[in-house]
Amino acid sequence: MLCFDLLCIGVIVLISINSTSFANAEWVTCSGIVPMRYRNDKISITDFGGVGDGVTLNTKAFREAIYRIEHLRRRGGTLLYIPPGEYLTGPFNLTSRMTLYFAKGAVIKATTDTEHWPLIAPLPSYGRGRERPGGRYMSFIHGDGLHDVIITGENGTIDGQGGVWWNMWRQRTLQFTRPNLIELMNSRNIIISNVIFKNSPFWNIHPVYSSNVVIRYVTILAPADSPNTDGIDPDSSSHVCIEDSYISTGDDLVAVKSGWDEYGISYGRPSHGITIRRVTGSSPFAGIAVGSETSGGVEDVLAEHITLYNMGVGIHLKTNIGRGGVIRNITVSNVYMENARKGIKISGDVGDHPDEYYNPNALPVLKDVVIKNVWGERVQQPGLIHGLRNAPFTGICLSNIHLGGARGPRDLPWQCSDVSGAAVQVSPWPCSQLTSRQQNGACSSSF
Numbered sequence: 001m002l003c004f005d006l007l008c009i010g011v012i013v014l015i016s017i018n019s020t021s022f023a024n025a026e027w028v029t030c031s032g033i034v035p036m037r038y039r040n041d042k043i044s045i046t047d048f049g050g051v052g053d054g055v056t057l058n059t060k061a062f063r064e065a066i067y068r069i070e071h072l073r074r075r076g077g078t079l080l081y082i083p084p085g086e087y088l089t090g091p092f093n094l095t096s097r098m099t100l101y102f103a104k105g106a107v108i109k110a111t112t113d114t115e116h117w118p119l120i121a122p123l124p125s126y127g128r129g130r131e132r133p134g135g136r137y138m139s140f141i142h143g144d145g146l147h148d149v150i151i152t153g154e155n156g157t158i159d160g161q162g163g164v165w166w167n168m169w170r171q172r173t174l175q176f177t178r179p180n181l182i183e184l185m186n187s188r189n190i191i192i193s194n195v196i197f198k199n200s201p202f203w204n205i206h207p208v209y210s211s212n213v214v215i216r217y218v219t220i221l222a223p224a225d226s227p228n229t230d231g232i233d234p235d236s237s238s239h240v241c242i243e244d245s246y247i248s249t250g251d252d253l254v255a256v257k258s259g260w261d262e263y264g265i266s267y268g269r270p271s272h273g274i275t276i277r278r279v280t281g282s283s284p285f286a287g288i289a290v291g292s293e294t295s296g297g298v299e300d301v302l303a304e305h306i307t308l309y310n311m312g313v314g315i316h317l318k319t320n321i322g323r324g325g326v327i328r329n330i331t332v333s334n335v336y337m338e339n340a341r342k343g344i345k346i347s348g349d350v351g352d353h354p355d356e357y358y359n360p361n362a363l364p365v366l367k368d369v370v371i372k373n374v375w376g377e378r379v380q381q382p383g384l385i386h387g388l389r390n391a392p393f394t395g396i397c398l399s400n401i402h403l404g405g406a407r408g409p410r411d412l413p414w415q416c417s418d419v420s421g422a423a424v425q426v427s428p429w430p431c432s433q434l435t436s437r438q439q440n441g442a443c444s445s446s447f
């Protein structure tokens with residue numbers, strides 16, 4: 001009988017969960033993709049000699065605290081607490097089953113001593129560092145082969161102090177590729193939330209060869225002129241969900257990638273199942289981007305409710321000859337942008353190559369892209385789509401898109417070549433290559 005009762009309770013709980021999610025169908029979130037864990041075992045960086053005075057180097061404290069988490073293996077994992085204060089440290093590795101928790105007013109700052117920054121191997125899907133041949137500097141916060149990692153708290157700050165690195169890039173004195181602020185490789189079940197990322201040396205958050213990654217309620221800040229400070233770059237990763245975040249950097253806000261040219265093609269690891277929603281920000285480059293490194297393929301991407309100010313390009317899908325890879329089933333909807341050079345750009349001639357050994361016959365495929373419900377003001381050029389002559393872009397659906405000009409001498413009309421698809425309720429009118437019949441082709445299945 002007791003069992004029977006429990007069963008009944010089980011059923012009731014299930015029904016109520018279902019009806020709740022039904023009632024909230026309009027407000028979809030990343031919740032549930034990764035379990036949020038409560039950790040009973042808690043330690044503080046101060047237990048390991050950490051000093052938050054902004055000058056003491058805390059590398060040893062971080063490495064020892066994380067060594068303790070890794071080797072004591074407490075049930076349910078361990079929370080590492082960072083109290084208010086400024087903790088200067090060199091780069092360090094995370095471990096599985098840990099929470100890195102930032103109190104309100106807690107800041108960890110990367111050392112500017114770049115000479116002793118460790119090097120790690122290049123990513124196989126890149127074959128070399130992204131900007132320099134050979135190895136690359138390890139990320140400020142790094143993880144490889146991890147699971148069940150949470151980085152959260154009360155909006156504390158991870159400060160990359162990237163200025164020294166940006167200057168080396170500007171002065172062309174970089175020996176190896178600059179470090180990311182956070183990189184998690186070959187990892188799963190990751191949550192990054194309620195943290196501020198500041199002045200990354202290079203890309204900010206780089207999940208690569210990873211799955212089930214939730215990034216929400218983050219703020220990512222870097223100056224508009226800081227080189228290559230991409231916000232979030234899901235790379236050869238699946239089930240990545242990014243939401244409710246503000247990103248203002250010197251490069252793409254979110255860029256979905258999967259390796260480049262012969263290295264990305266032979267590694268063959270796509271990015272798929274990527275959701276981006278309720279993201280706001282500004283950048284001299286792209287808001288929502290796919291590419292240009294897409295050699296492993298990029299599929300099943302949904303970006304919605306995106307608000308962009310003072311942009312280079314609002315939505316940018318980019319690839320190149322030699323990339324290979326299939327970009328397919330990309331949906332971008334409900335975008336508002338204000339003051340942009342270009343609203344929408346889809347192009348097959350963007351980005352450089354790792355070396356001269358790329359295969360010029362490895363043409364990318366780009367198809368089944370829906371861009372709908374886009375409003376913009378002061379957009380100098382509404383759109384530009386340039387497919388490749390021997391690999392035209394197909395199944396492009398543009399629907400309900402209204403991009404008003406800047407009323408200045410730099411205003412340009414739409415430009416298209418080597419593309420097919422449909423345009424429905426698009427003003428100004430895009431191009432003759434796109435048909436206006438909704439029931440015919442690209443736009444037929446999306447309403």
Ligand SMILES: *[C@@H]1O[C@H](CO)[C@@H](O)[C@H](O)[C@H]1NC(C)=O
Nearest residue numbers: 091092093118120142143144
């Ligand atoms: C961090 O982990 C990598 C392996 O992913 C290892 O090569 C490196 O030595 C570790 N670095 C530190 C500083 O612990």
Ligand SMILES: *[C@@H]1O[C@H](CO)[C@@H](O)[C@H](O)[C@H]1NC(C)=O
Nearest residue numbers: 153154155194217218219244
């Ligand atoms: C942290 O910032 C997020 C917005 O990114 C906000 O929703 C949240 O309330 C803030 N939390 C605290 C504890 O200040």
Ligand SMILES: *[C@@H]1O[C@H](CO)[C@@H](O)[C@H](O)[C@H]1NC(C)=O
Nearest residue numbers: 273274299300301302329331
């Ligand atoms: C396209 O991607 C969405 C996720 O954005 C997914 O739900 C859908 O099943 C995909 N469609 C196809 C035909 O693969």
